Amino acid sequence: MPLLTASVYADEPLPSTIDELRSRTPETLTEGGVVMTFDDRNFQDWIKALPLFDEFGVKATFFISGNIDAPALDAIRQLRAHGHAIGAHSVNHLKAVEYFEENSPEAFLQREIAPQLKKLQAADVHAMSFAYPMSRNNAATDETLLKVFRHVRTGRGIAADKRLSEDDAFFVPAAKIAEHGCLYGKGIDYAPLRPDRTYAQIDGAFERAAKNREIIVLYAHRICENGTGHFVTPEALARVFGKAKELGLRFYTFDELP
Template structure:
């Protein structure tokens, strides 16, 4: 059997110790080289320019915007939203859809009599009388919001692009007529309806991206019934749906053939005031009512 000298064992131990020292060092150097390459790649991503208006400016690398996001580059809201939206107690937000019409002046006068401020979601009527009424809405301290330029739901909701075209027209009409850059709006027939069922998610996302605030409703006068409705029925519907609510966003129509709404208005205001409700116009700071996606047709 072969024997080894003490010198041999000493050398073997030295080799073993050298391996213990050099192996981790080599691994660390290799990892350092990899990390350096990775850091350079990350720096290249950080420095890559990001197109404005995509919502990606602060959150990551550039992405191609959806085509409709590039349309109407000046169509952005100016609303300054608070950290928490206002949810007032014992408050009614009275809203009218479809103004201005021949009924609008009567509505304004009744609201003045009861000391009530409301919200008018207007459409694209451009005759002199209608433009004067838009200015009167603002002059009397009410909120003016946007509904639509056209009243053809099929046209408005034929695509996201078509909706934006219509919205841009009513936005510019209101601004040029009243000097108001409207911050709030209402989707015709509500944010989720039978006309926009294929595009409502894209529409809602795009309008929020453009910093506009929309409001659905949770109380109506049921004034769209086929065959018409009486003032008493409008009043009963509003009072019934407000019963037990601490606040409500009430939707009534200010449109042709809705004289019953005007006739019902004094009783609605007096009854709700007697019940202890106050009235406020909508603003971008108010907690909205928004229809659930689950209610999609």
């Protein structure tokens, strides 16, 4: 089954079938871990935080939105030099569900996906994963995007009276991650100030993942002490990274997930 029609990729050497995409798939995982991800175009924050990632040996996945222009390519070069992975996050940051309701899946791929993948491929970057803007996905969008990417990431909240560690949707056994094309991520912007992302909540989730050899996906946006937009502080990230390491959890990029 073709990933995209010829009208989208006229001469693209990207994987053209699901089998070819899977041929690049890593081996089955056995260890529980954390998949740390960041969204949008917060290049200055991300580059400034590289020493923090290096200090804890953390490799993350950065989902880039917008045009893959010179600033994006420069950031990609620096991020990859430190072992991080790059994923797609759409050209215009549109809500996929709503777009699909008024347009064809092919139109979404042509407008939001193909331009990014073409420019990434030209820079020798093969994006194996996609993060939904604003976590807007459903069965129809997943079916379409999983013909292009090995995994897609969305997000969800938890009830005010529920523990993160009790919500099975966020946890996938490491050995079965290949069976889950769409993975649910938990936002940690503003940690530990919000009830669903206190250190106790995150610690409990990590303890479950370590005990059960499960994988949990986290996401954030900016990395800064304060400011506009969604952000997590370097102090909070250091606390999260340190706890995961203490429990023996590995940090996986999306590229390392089978």
